[in-house]
Amino acid sequence: MEFNRRLNEIIRKRNSLLCVGLDIDLSRTPPFVLDKKEPLVYFGKAIIDATLEFAVAYKINTAFFEAYGAPGWEAMHKLANYLPSDVIKIADAKRGDIGNSSRMYVRAFFEQMNFDAITVNPYLGYDSVQPFLQDAQKGVFILCHTSNHGAADFQKFGDEKLKLFESVALKVAEWNVNNNCCLVVGATYPLEIAQLRKLAPSLPFLIPGLGTQGGDFALAVKHALTRQNDGAIFNFSRSIIYASPADDFADAAGLEARQMKEQLNQFRTQP
Amino acid sequence: MEFNRRLNEIIRKRNSLLCVGLDIDLSRTPPFVLDKKEPLVYFGKAIIDATLEFAVAYKINTAFFEAYGAPGWEAMHKLANYLPSDVIKIADAKRGDIGNSSRMYVRAFFEQMNFDAITVNPYLGYDSVQPFLQDAQKGVFILCHTSNHGAADFQKFGDEKLKLFESVALKVAEWNVNNNCCLVVGATYPLEIAQLRKLAPSLPFLIPGLGTQGGDFALAVKHALTRQNDGAIFNFSRSIIYASPADDFADAAGLEARQMKEQLNQFRTQP
Numbered sequence: 001m002e003f004n005r006r007l008n009e010i011i012r013k014r015n016s017l018l019c020v021g022l023d024i025d026l027s028r029t030p031p032f033v034l035d036k037k038e039p040l041v042y043f044g045k046a047i048i049d050a051t052l053e054f055a056v057a058y059k060i061n062t063a064f065f066e067a068y069g070a071p072g073w074e075a076m077h078k079l080a081n082y083l084p085s086d087v088i089k090i091a092d093a094k095r096g097d098i099g100n101s102s103r104m105y106v107r108a109f110f111e112q113m114n115f116d117a118i119t120v121n122p123y124l125g126y127d128s129v130q131p132f133l134q135d136a137q138k139g140v141f142i143l144c145h146t147s148n149h150g151a152a153d154f155q156k157f158g159d160e161k162l163k164l165f166e167s168v169a170l171k172v173a174e175w176n177v178n179n180n181c182c183l184v185v186g187a188t189y190p191l192e193i194a195q196l197r198k199l200a201p202s203l204p205f206l207i208p209g210l211g212t213q214g215g216d217f218a219l220a221v222k223h224a225l226t227r228q229n230d231g232a233i234f235n236f237s238r239s240i241i242y243a244s245p246a247d248d249f250a251d252a253a254g255l256e257a258r259q260m261k262e263q264l265n266q267f268r269t270q271p
Numbered sequence: 272m273e274f275n276r277r278l279n280e281i282i283r284k285r286n287s288l289l290c291v292g293l294d295i296d297l298s299r300t301p302p303f304v305l306d307k308k309e310p311l312v313y314f315g316k317a318i319i320d321a322t323l324e325f326a327v328a329y330k331i332n333t334a335f336f337e338a339y340g341a342p343g344w345e346a347m348h349k350l351a352n353y354l355p356s357d358v359i360k361i362a363d364a365k366r367g368d369i370g371n372s373s374r375m376y377v378r379a380f381f382e383q384m385n386f387d388a389i390t391v392n393p394y395l396g397y398d399s400v401q402p403f404l405q406d407a408q409k410g411v412f413i414l415c416h417t418s419n420h421g422a423a424d425f426q427k428f429g430d431e432k433l434k435l436f437e438s439v440a441l442k443v444a445e446w447n448v449n450n451n452c453c454l455v456v457g458a459t460y461p462l463e464i465a466q467l468r469k470l471a472p473s474l475p476f477l478i479p480g481l482g483t484q485g486g487d488f489a490l491a492v493k494h495a496l497t498r499q500n501d502g503a504i505f506n507f508s509r510s511i512i513y514a515s516p517a518d519d520f521a522d523a524a525g526l527e528a529r530q531m532k533e534q535l536n537q538f539r540t541q542p
Binding site: 025063067069073074077099102104108122128147149153154155159168171 | 294296332334335337338339340341342343344345348365366367368369370371372373375376378379380383384392393394395396397398399400414417418419420421422423424425426428429430435438439442
């Protein structure tokens with residue numbers, strides 16, 4: 001099935017808009033985790049088990065695994081394999097390179113590790129993104145307007161008529177012939193979410209920034225959803241996985257995930 | 272020593288502008304390489320040994336190693352360690368994420384693997400690049416105008432007065448307080464090289480695109496060098512490492528590297 005159709009079907013089936021981000025920093029996990037044979041895998045699996053009921057997608061941030069070298073890469077691979085097939089597995093890799101290099105990233109993330117989707121940086125243009133788009137079952141979340149302060153430096157480049165991030169959205173909508181293109185749009189910029197939903201009425205959005213980064217729930221959900229009341233998932237990383245610094249970290253993560261799911265659904269169903 | 276000073280000192284000492292790119296694709300190496308215990312490491316070391324006399328820098332493209340999973344990551348680490356300290360080791364990683372994620376990439380590439388420099392994508396703006404810039408000894412090559420066809424899609428966004436890639440160059444020049452900012456500029460766009468050299472008179476350029484991608488030597492070298500006749504390195508990957516598909520691949524790579532070094536120096540010294 002085409003990725004974007006599958007994403008929306010899973011949103012409906014699981015009645016959730018929640019994406020859980022596995023940005024595992026072992027300096028922030030409970031100390032006993034470090035005694036485990038594979039601390040990243042142990043912690044990640046515990047978080048997945050505790051939150052699975054509430055999530056529609058998991059986002060694995062490659063930075064946090066690469067920081068631990070080859071064992072970190074192996075841990076990422078194991079966690080990707082551990083995730084069941086009825087949730088979406090996103091590699092938050094922010095890759096993008098000239099064609100023959102991007103094809104190697106396709107091999108790493110879609111073939112070696114069987115992720116369902118990847119985040120891609122658009123700066124190098126179409127031929128850098130195109131290798132990721134070939135398989136309609138694999139989703140490509142293209143960075144459009146990010147959640148950080150520095151988003152303004154280049155993404156807002158342009159004039160009143162058209163900014164760079166709007167140009168990215170328009171191009172991505174053109175590239176969406178396989179119905180597997182999506183956008184990354186930060187919750188911390190609700191006006192831009194609304195503007196992007198107008199420019200790309202049906203592209204799914206991955207929206208970080210509601211948790212630790214402090215974005216506004218009501219505005220983000222209201223502006224991001226499509227007319228079909230789907231097409232957006234909201235990522236929480238630190239606020240869920242470090243909900244408790246103690247031995248009850250998994251239970252606390254589960255509780256927080258449930259609350260986030262419910263809070264998102266509340267703003268989803270309100271007119 | 273500040274990275275940019277060190278780079279120019281090494282250029283002078285080794286009398287070379289040559290960067291060798293280790294984009295190792297095992298489907299293109301001689302068949303006997305696959306029988307080795309660690310084929311990526313074996314091939315990479317042989318290329319390094321054969322080309323070291325002629326090179327000023329090595330660029331390891333992470334895509335090609337990630338395609339082989341955790342063993343690929345381990346091979347990248349081993350090759351980075353194998354490179355001697357009198358050449359520049361560049362991780363061609365094209366990373367860039369919000370601050371706390373970029374800090375993890377710093378850990379992976381500068382602390383875990385001890386690369387001297389990294390390539391970074393500027394799309395997320397200053398706070399995504401800033402973590403890489405903290406250590407003045409580590410260089411940050413920021414993608415500005417890339418060598419591929421798709422470069423035009425977004426990098427040329429803007430009007431007659433200012434294009435995005437020019438805005439990137441101007442910002443990067445401002446960020447260069449630690450004298451460790453550099454730009455990636457494709458050889459396939461010589462007019463843009465000239466324009467960028469005007470906008471950033473002293474920032475070092477990493478220039479891919481002269482080998483398999485077909486850029487023009489004379490124009491690229493002439494336009495890229497600073498007034499001090501340094502400040503630019505030129506990368507060759509496929510044209511050197513696959514110079515011969517047979518058992519003599521290393522000798523052939525050495526010959527090709529010597530020729531590229533001489534050809535670059537020829538255009539360097541001509542007025």
